[in-house]
Amino acid sequence: MKIEITILNQQKKIRVPKKALEIQAHKVFDAMRRSRQGRAVYGNASTVEISVVLVNNRAIRRLNRSWRGVDSITDVIAFPLDKEAAKHGEPVLGDIVISVEQAKRQARQFGHSLTTELRILLTHGILHTLGWRDDTPYRRRAMARKVLELL
Numbered sequence: 001m002k003i004e005i006t007i008l009n010q011q012k013k014i015r016v017p018k019k020a021l022e023i024q025a026h027k028v029f030d031a032m033r034r035s036r037q038g039r040a041v042y043g044n045a046s047t048v049e050i051s052v053v054l055v056n057n058r059a060i061r062r063l064n065r066s067w068r069g070v071d072s073i074t075d076v077i078a079f080p081l082d083k084e085a086a087k088h089g090e091p092v093l094g095d096i097v098i099s100v101e102q103a104k105r106q107a108r109q110f111g112h113s114l115t116t117e118l119r120i121l122l123t124h125g126i127l128h129t130l131g132w133r134d135d136t137p138y139r140r141r142a143m144a145r146k147v148l149e150l151l
């Protein structure tokens with residue numbers, strides 16, 4: 001399966017390691033396509049596409065407010081597309097939007113690099129496009145474990 005990743009950097013304030021994000025996305029997709037869940041989502045698709053949009057806090061807050069009804073900054077928002085379309089050869093899984101400013105703040109808070117934090121957020125977003133949810137404490141813990149496993 002071919003994986004096409006488009007990374008759009010719409011913020012100019014913070015330098016972003018695009019190559020590290022591309023490598024991480026390939027790593028996640030390679031691991032997940034071998035899983036039962038990955039096969040259910042990817043189906044017979046020969047190509048899978050995903051786009052990653054890197055924004056500032058202001059832009060992600062606007063998206064969070066308009067799409068989720070939450071008027072606050074968040075780190076990552078995923079917009080999964082139709083799983084049935086992917087199974088039948090439609091290659092686009094969805095879009096992931098990451099606030100680079102928030103990622104930088106969280107990297108400092110957790111004591112690791114911006115690159116590591118962006119890889120964590122990208123992986124989290126990809127899992128959402130594959131159907132993972134983090135709307136309960138149990139699901140949040142399971143998703144956090146899976147993110148760490150995929151780093």
